[in-house]
Amino acid sequence: MFCRILGFVALLLATNYPLHAQRAAFTVGTATAAAGQKANGYIEVPAGVDAGTNIPVVVVNGAKPGPVLALVTGAHGTEYVSIIAVEKLIGELDPSQVSGTVILVPLVNLLSFEQKVPHVNPADNKSMNRFYPGKMDGTQTDRALFMITKEVVDPCDYLIDYHGGDLDESLRPYAYWGATGKEAQDRISKQMVLAFGLDHIIIWGERPTDATASRYLDNTASLRGKPAIVVEAGHAGTVESDDVALLVNGTLSTMRALKMIAGEPHYIENPVWLGKVVDVISEGPGIWYPLVKRGTYVSEGMKIGYVTDYFGKVILDARSPVSGVILHVNAVPSLKKGDNIADIGVVAAKAP
Ligand SMILES: [Zn+2]
Numbered sequence: 301m302f303c304r305i306l307g308f309v310a311l312l313l314a315t316n317y318p319l320h321a322q323r324a325a326f327t328v329g330t331a332t333a334a335a336g337q338k339a340n341g342y343i344e345v346p347a348g349v350d351a352g353t354n355i356p357v358v359v360v361n362g363a364k365p366g367p368v369l370a371l372v373t374g375a376h377g378t379e380y381v382s383i384i385a386v387e388k389l390i391g392e393l394d395p396s397q398v399s400g401t402v403i404l405v406p407l408v409n410l411l412s413f414e415q416k417v418p419h420v421n422p423a424d425n426k427s428m429n430r431f432y433p434g435k436m437d438g439t440q441t442d443r444a445l446f447m448i449t450k451e452v453v454d455p456c457d458y459l460i461d462y463h464g465g466d467l468d469e470s471l472r473p474y475a476y477w478g479a480t481g482k483e484a485q486d487r488i489s490k491q492m493v494l495a496f497g498l499d500h501i502i503i504w505g506e507r508p509t510d511a512t513a514s515r516y517l518d519n520t521a522s523l524r525g526k527p528a529i530v531v532e533a534g535h536a537g538t539v540e541s542d543d544v545a546l547l548v549n550g551t552l553s554t555m556r557a558l559k560m561i562a563g564e565p566h567y568i569e570n571p572v573w574l575g576k577v578v579d580v581i582s583e584g585p586g587i588w589y590p591l592v593k594r595g596t597y598v599s600e601g602m603k604i605g606y607v608t609d610y611f612g613k614v615i616l617d618a619r620s621p622v623s624g625v626i627l628h629v630n631a632v633p634s635l636k637k638g639d640n641i642a643d644i645g646v647v648a649a650k651a652p
Pocket residue numbers: 375376379462463464
């Protein structure tokens with residue numbers, strides 16, 4: 301009897317998920333997967349003030365009950381490692397071995413990918429990670445993000461947003477974790493980021509707290525009560541297998557922590573927690589010559605590179621305003637006024 305009661309309690313805990321996560325078919329956009337099946341489809345974004353688009357989506361509906369995890373990438377369509385990693389997961393995830401449901405969105409920003417345009421959606425020149433939760437009376441980015449909020453964020457229990465160094469960014473891998481002040485939610489998101497295993501984690505404070513102006517995807521999920529993290533790997537148009545492996549293995553470890561696949565998660569021990577990120581911004585156009593690489597630790601005042609005019613005259617010595625780690629540095633000679641030369645992470649005084 302004692303054991304049976306314990307078993308009943310354990311069952312209650314294990315099935316403490318929304319009813320839609322039970323073993324019925326699961327639909328996102330035009331993709332409907334029966335229990336134990338994988339299905340492809342599209343999140344249809346209707347035309348409005350400009351053209352519509354169809355965002356690919358895959359539903360891996362596990363044979364066993366469990367939570368709903370959303371994996372979303374390609375908001376920046378030339379952050380290739382993040383896209384290739386989720387493509388790899390589409391192939392690797394076996395619904396017969398999954399407890400719960402995984403929604404995979406491998407490429408939010410199709411035109412960016414197809415036209416090789418970094419940072420923005422060429423349809424309206426907007427970043428596809430700045431306008432959440434989106435709206436239907438806006439441009440294509442606004443409408444696409446509205447549909448992702450509705451079709452992906454609302455039905456999920458947990459979310460991972462993938463990014464990386466864009467075509468012009470030489471980036472070392474890192475994650476973002478932000479506290480919401482809700483103890484249970486923050487404990488789970490912290491468990492997720494530690495299970496993901498990237499060794500530098502930015503503590504993301506001072507984020508929008510208004511759910512109608514959440515701006516970022518992970519923040520949109522967080523403000524709706526769903527533990528969410530951001531992970532970044534890859535740099536400057538490359539698809540290196542080590543970077544892809546970081547994101548694939550990190551995802552599988554996080555799924556183990558969430559008890560969605562078998563096996564033990566691998567938690568990172570004593571990661572470097574970064575308390576803030578400081579930008580170095582270009583004051584004018586010119587040619588960039590870096591003196592540091594991604595991941596270099598620098599002291600305040602250290603020269604990290606310089607900018608010349610088109611005659612070779614040095615017009616700017618770029619110095620680090622803080623002591624910290626180069627999270628990413630401009631990867632190409634081109635610079636225009638206002639470009640981000642580097643992001644420097646400052647090590648937090650203590651772990652959260
Ligand atoms: Zn990005």
